[in-house]
Amino acid sequence: MRLIRGLTNLKHFAQQADGPLANGCVATIGNFDGVHLGHQTIIDQVHEKALELGVPSVVMVFEPQPREFFQGREAPPRLTAFRQKFEALLASGIDIVLCLRFNERFRSYSGMGFIEDVLIDGLGVRHLVVGDDFRFGCDRAGDFALLREVGEQRGFTVENTRTVTVDGERVSSTRIRKVLAENRIEEAEALLGHPYRIRGRVVYGRQLGREIDAPTANLLLPHMPALQGVYVVSATLADGRVVDGVANIGLRPTVDGKQPSLEVHLFDFAGTLYGQRLDVVFRHALRDEVKFDSVDDLKQQIARDFDDARAWIANHGSSATGH
Numbered sequence: 001m002r003l004i005r006g007l008t009n010l011k012h013f014a015q016q017a018d019g020p021l022a023n024g025c026v027a028t029i030g031n032f033d034g035v036h037l038g039h040q041t042i043i044d045q046v047h048e049k050a051l052e053l054g055v056p057s058v059v060m061v062f063e064p065q066p067r068e069f070f071q072g073r074e075a076p077p078r079l080t081a082f083r084q085k086f087e088a089l090l091a092s093g094i095d096i097v098l099c100l101r102f103n104e105r106f107r108s109y110s111g112m113g114f115i116e117d118v119l120i121d122g123l124g125v126r127h128l129v130v131g132d133d134f135r136f137g138c139d140r141a142g143d144f145a146l147l148r149e150v151g152e153q154r155g156f157t158v159e160n161t162r163t164v165t166v167d168g169e170r171v172s173s174t175r176i177r178k179v180l181a182e183n184r185i186e187e188a189e190a191l192l193g194h195p196y197r198i199r200g201r202v203v204y205g206r207q208l209g210r211e212i213d214a215p216t217a218n219l220l221l222p223h224m225p226a227l228q229g230v231y232v233v234s235a236t237l238a239d240g241r242v243v244d245g246v247a248n249i250g251l252r253p254t255v256d257g258k259q260p261s262l263e264v265h266l267f268d269f270a271g272t273l274y275g276q277r278l279d280v281v282f283r284h285a286l287r288d289e290v291k292f293d294s295v296d297d298l299k300q301q302i303a304r305d306f307d308d309a310r311a312w313i314a315n316h317g318s319s320a321t322g323h
Contacts, residue, residue, distance in 0.1 A: 001090045004098045007106075010122040020096060024124035026050040027058040027098075028161070029134070031065050031173065034079035035088035037193040038164040038171040042129060043092045045162060049127045056095035058123060061085065062102040068223075069102045076177055078223040084199045098123070111142025115150050125156050132160045166191055180227040183285035195281045198225070198249075198262055202273045205263070214302045216248075216263040217273045219280070224260050225249050230286045232309045234319035235264055236279040242321045243269050246302075246309045247280060250289040265302075267310070267320075281319070284312050 002020060004010055013019045026049045032039050043059070050057040063082055068075040080088070082099070089097050100106060100118070109117070114136055119125045128147060136142035147158045164171045171191050179188045180196065188196050200219035217235075228250035236242050245266040251259075264280055286308050292298040 001094060002096050003086065004096060006099070006101055007118070007122070010098060010100075010118070014122050014124065020056055021122075021124050023055050024053075024126040024156075025056045025058045025096065026053060026127040026129070027060060027119070027123055027125050028129040029060040029136075030130075032059060032061055032085055032089065033065070033173040034176055034192055035085060035092070036079075036171055036173065036176060036191055037166070038161075040092065040193055041164050042161050043089075043094060045129045045159065047093065049129070049159070050095070053126055055126060057093075058096045058098055058125075059089055059094050060098045060100065060118075060123075062100050062106075064102055066102055069107070073224075076174070077226045079173055079176060079180075079196075079226050081198075081200075081222055084197075087199070108138050109136075110139050111137030111146055112150075113137070114142060115147070119156070120154055127156060128158045129161055130158065177226050183227065183229065185231075185282055185285060195283075196227075197279055197281045199277060199279045200262065201277050202275060204274060205261075214265050214299070214306075216265050217278060219262040219264070219278060221249075221260040221262060225262070227282070227285075229288045230305050231282045232284040232286060232312050233264060234281045234283060235266060236281075237273070238276040238278075240321075242319050243267065244309075244313055244318050244320045245269075246286070246305050247282070248289065265306070267306075283319070284316070286312075 004013060013021050016022065026046050028042050028046050030039070030042070046057045046059070065075070065078075086097055119128065128151070130144065130147065132144045134144055144158065144160070151158050169175065176188055176191050179191065185196065198219070198221070200221065202217045203220055205216065205218035229248075231247050231249070232244070233247040234242050234244050243266040245264055247262060247264045249262045262280065264278065286305055290301075292301065
């Protein structure tokens, strides 16, 4: 799979006679936050048509996501960071991910400008899969009807996305965020079609965990997470081992945290993880994140968290391998 970043690189590939977009493509557009069951169905639609036409399949996403650009810190929390999203799309078999920078220049595109510059001149789109409520362009003139109208004139077709429902309600990133915020982990997994996980690189922290007999692997999060609190987790290490543990995700109010982070304590593990990428799967919610009066109070609560987590794992099964 190929990643194309930005309009300049897109135009570069579009000009190549033997490039990946030489014969056009089948594309879809969206945030694809979480790459959930609904997204997976859209990807299947794109795949089917791309195989029929013999052209690449393309997913177009934006960084930052549009609501993050317009709302800043008030934007909804992300389910997945860009790299994790890209990895999920890679696993889905998509041929090309086009990531466009959503900035002042991009937001100034008119509906027709976006169609001409990006869809036609850039991608050479032959078939487009988008929701019938899709809107675009600074003039808000871009919608499903305009796409179909221009497509009839310029030689591409437009198809509405298929809706996926679970328990009679549409699967969406918004619904999954709500479920995660309420710590309904199993329900979120059912809507995602896979366990909820966060991947990231282990960085140096304040070393407080070692001082209170609870060493942690610290992962900085570029965005506010969709869930906050203390959880039973399993973590896949760089060497493929899976280790059970407990994680705190959020702002660490007791130690005046300001940057969202994920701190993972791995049971019965000895070793150094700095610089490694961890894949952390959330299995069960233990409690909300709480500000304690003292570090000693925090230490006592962490000991209780460890006991509660081990008891839950004993009843529900360990994910650990390689011990």
